[in-house]
Amino acid sequence: MQAIIDEIAQKMAASPDKGKVASYIPQLARVDPNQFAISVALPNGETYSAGCAQTSFSIQSISKVFTLTLALGKLGEHIWTRVGREPSGDPFNSIVQLEHEHGKPRNPFINAGAIAIADTIIQSSQSEEALAEIVQFMRFLADDDSIAIDYKVARSEVETGNRNASLAYFMASFGHFNNPVDAVLRTYFHHCSIAMTTQQLAKAGLFLANDGINPATGYAIVTPQRAKRINALMLTCGHYDGSGEFAFRVGLPGKSGVGGGILAIAPGKASIAVWSPGLDVIGNSKLGTEALELFANKTGWSVFGS
The missing domain is CATH 3.40.710.10 (DD-peptidase/beta-lactamase superfamily)
Structure with missing residues (x-):
């Protein structure tokens, strides 16, 4: 090997x-x-x-595998009422399919899908608590407590994340979010910056x-x-x-x-x-x-x- x-x-x-x-x-x-x-x-x-x-x-976006795993642990198969399971065939930040499919993302790995997953992880907690849970999950899986968020990258994501914000607000317009859009976006940008x-x-x-x-x-x-x-x-x-x-x-x-x-x-x-x-x-x-x-x-x- x-x-x-x-x-x-x-x-x-x-x-x-x-x-x-x-x-x-x-x-x-x-x-x-x-x-x-x-x-x-x-x-x-x-x-x-x-x-x-x-x-x-x-x-x-590799973090999306682990946030999906966490979300499945919280909601089980109910998660598929929030996101689909089909390939998109479109770029990862496309908004086109969201309009055709009434705000339901095609799968949990495109940006819109992962943003919807972040909303499910927050549930009744705050964005900071959800982020701490995600980071702790990564540390647990890797058996390494040094894993952390790169806050410089996170700041870059927030400052240049207009397309992702558009996706989030578009989904919210269909009533799909349970939490404030800003809190969901913050969770999403930061878990991508691990x-x-x-x-x-x-x-x-x-x-x-x-x-x-x-x-x-x-x-x-x-x-x-x-x-x-x-x-x-x-x-x-x-x-x-x-x-x-x-x-x-x-x-x-x-x-x-x-x-x-x-x-x-x-x-x-x-x-x-x-x-x-x-x-x-x-x-x-x-x-x-x-x-x-x-x-x-x-x-x-x-x-x-x-």
């Missing part, structure tokens, strides 16, 4: 085209694109890493590769059926309008973020986290996708067979 990921890291370092960093969030635009990291966490406790695996980055390393992220996602059980503690995070369904949503919706291409090339459930990270799950085998800040035209990590394609080819891991 170490030889595989070392080789992948070397190939990614030599790649002449590393994509372009997200420029619409000022703090992300400052990140050096010449960085790459990969970590693989196995259910037996072994972790393998190569590249900048100790460098923290903004996980952005900073983690690939090592931490791979460990945090391991329950999805292990029938919902955190192997480090033996604690059931979700039921096996719920883990399977979260993985299914990651496969079909985790890369926005690039989800089909990712499934075709990599063949694993995955969730990307515009910070350049991707969390991929090989059910029964491993949780894999990659990070490279440069994005492709859709907004997914260019080298991260290439690295995971290489990894899947070398290991033979795929939900579609070896």
Whole structure:
């Protein structure tokens, strides 16, 4: 395993085209694109890493996997009255489908869907309490209390988040929110600004590769059926309008973020986290996708067979 990921890291370092960093969030635009990291966490406790695996980055939309998990714990299947389960086929911040579908987001991984999920997590608590719960959940999964919100990134998100605010107010106009829009947006912007390393992220996602059980503690995070369904949503919706291409090339459930990270799950085998800040035209990590394609080819891991 170490030889595989070392080789992948070397190939990614030599790649002449590393994509372009997200420029619409000022703090992300400052990140050096010449960085790459990969970590693989196995259910037996072994972790393998190569590249900048100790460098923290903004996980952005990868956080949506974990907020969905929390929301399912609070509301169960009722959550699907708030968001759908279908791929969008549109950019992650599109408002077009919301109008056609009366303010109900197509899935929990596009921005509108994740904003609706944030509303369900707040419930009767305050935004600060909901954020503390999300961060604590990430720390618990990764077994690392150093995980925290990057407040510089969060400030950038708030200052440039007009499109997301538009999505939120549009949904609220249909009566879909239970909390003040500003509180929901604050929760959303800040959970997207959680900073983690690939090592931490791979460990945090391991329950999805292990029938919902955190192997480090033996604690059931979700039921096996719920883990399977979260993985299914990651496969079909985790890369926005690039989800089909990712499934075709990599063949694993995955969730990307515009910070350049991707969390991929090989059910029964491993949780894999990659990070490279440069994005492709859709907004997914260019080298991260290439690295995971290489990894899947070398290991033979795929939900579609070896």
